[in-house]
Amino acid sequence: MAFPHSVRLVEVGPRDGLQNEPEPISTATKLELIDRLGAAGIRHIEAASFVSPKWVPQMADHREVITGLTHRPGVVYSALTPNLKGLEAALECGVEEVAVFGAASEAFSQKNINCSIAESLQRFEPVLERAKAANVRVRGYVSCVLGCPYEGEIEPTKVADVSKALYEMGCYEVSLGDTIGTGTPLKAKRMIEAVSRDIPIEKLAAHFHDTYGQALANLYAVLEEGIAVIDSSVAGLGGCPYAKGASGNVASEDVVYLLDGLRIETGIDLDELAGTGTWITQAIGRPNRSKVGVALAAK
Numbered sequence: 437m438a439f440p441h442s443v444r445l446v447e448v449g450p451r452d453g454l455q456n457e458p459e460p461i462s463t464a465t466k467l468e469l470i471d472r473l474g475a476a477g478i479r480h481i482e483a484a485s486f487v488s489p490k491w492v493p494q495m496a497d498h499r500e501v502i503t504g505l506t507h508r509p510g511v512v513y514s515a516l517t518p519n520l521k522g523l524e525a526a527l528e529c530g531v532e533e534v535a536v537f538g539a540a541s542e543a544f545s546q547k548n549i550n551c552s553i554a555e556s557l558q559r560f561e562p563v564l565e566r567a568k569a570a571n572v573r574v575r576g577y578v579s580c581v582l583g584c585p586y587e588g589e590i591e592p593t594k595v596a597d598v599s600k601a602l603y604e605m606g607c608y609e610v611s612l613g614d615t616i617g618t619g620t621p622l623k624a625k626r627m628i629e630a631v632s633r634d635i636p637i638e639k640l641a642a643h644f645h646d647t648y649g650q651a652l653a654n655l656y657a658v659l660e661e662g663i664a665v666i667d668s669s670v671a672g673l674g675g676c677p678y679a680k681g682a683s684g685n686v687a688s689e690d691v692v693y694l695l696d697g698l699r700i701e702t703g704i705d706l707d708e709l710a711g712t713g714t715w716i717t718q719a720i721g722r723p724n725r726s727k728v729g730v731a732l733a734a735k
């Protein structure tokens with residue numbers, strides 16, 4: 437299959453990138469990050485997470501972040517909502533899009549959201565109904581699609597089953613998370629082939645973490661399969677609190693550089709994005725994990 441003509445990047449840095457930071461990051465810094473990402477041309481930004489502050493303290497200011505946003509025209513700002521409580525709070529703040537997050541691994545589901553896969557799907561049903569009634573779009577995540585920190589190998593059919601359930605429930609898009617970044621290109625292709633038997637490929641997104649340095653190779657492989665939505669995090673920030681050792685998402689700057697080279701449109705200004713990566717890593721005292729970001733900053 438030919439590469440897509442254009443790719444939509446979903447920037448998850450303000451949520452996935454920051455959620456695991458141990459030191460509190462000010463709401464003002466988060467808002468500046470979100471605004472700079474919008475200024476660089478990103479059209480979908482995952483801004484916050486309406487989860488329990490006991491589970492993820494860094495996301496405790498979700499209300500302040502969502503209500504404090506300066507909305508740029510054409511930019512979608514979304515938030516994670518694991519249950520009705522989270523959704524109601526997000527709706528009160530005027531959120532326009534939310535995401536539910538499940539897993540293809542039973543053990544990870546328990547550790548991450550404290551319930552089984554089947555229970556999580558039951559919990560998401562009323563979230564989708566309520567969101568639909570409020571005219572709010574819902575994205576669905578599936579974690580551990582290429583491996584689990586507790587169970588090891590995950591069968592592509594398991595990923596396909598959970599993805600299908602989320603899609604049939606009404607998720608407009610299903611984002612496939614290699615939470616611990618253990619995937620390799622052929623495995624990624626096989627997984628996408630299995631999931632896209634039930635769901636049109638244009639409704640799928642790749643959410644790859646770079647723990648083993650394979651994320652760009654895996655993305656190249658799934659672009660060949662027709663994937664045209666990619667989740668990434670500026671400066672490669674991040675990690676999941678319930679997946680020990682998992683490093684950040686693939687760096688947005690690296691993805692844009694790859695896509696520019698393949699002549700695939702993103703609408704993103706790479707220099708401005710790289711400047712944002714330099715700024716946020718300095719602001720929170722983290723190394724910049726984008727190779728492209730580091731190279732451009734050294735010029």
Ligand code: HMG
Binds near residue numbers: 491
């Ligand atoms: P629980 O303990 O089973 O829930 O947690 P509960 O309903 O029994 O409630 C317990 C307490 O949490 C109560 O407070 C609730 O009010 C409160 P208390 O009475 O003890 O003071 N609570 C909430 N507070 C705020 N917002 C809420 C909420 N719900 C309940 N929405 C729960 C279940 C899902 C809440 C919990 O397990 C949780 O918050 N988990 C979040 C885990 C998380 O955020 N993980 C990281 C995101 S997922 C990820 O990174 C993967 C992804 O990037 C894709 C990939 O890479 O694979 C998406």
Ligand code: MG
Binds near residue numbers: 676
């Ligand atoms: Mg993630």
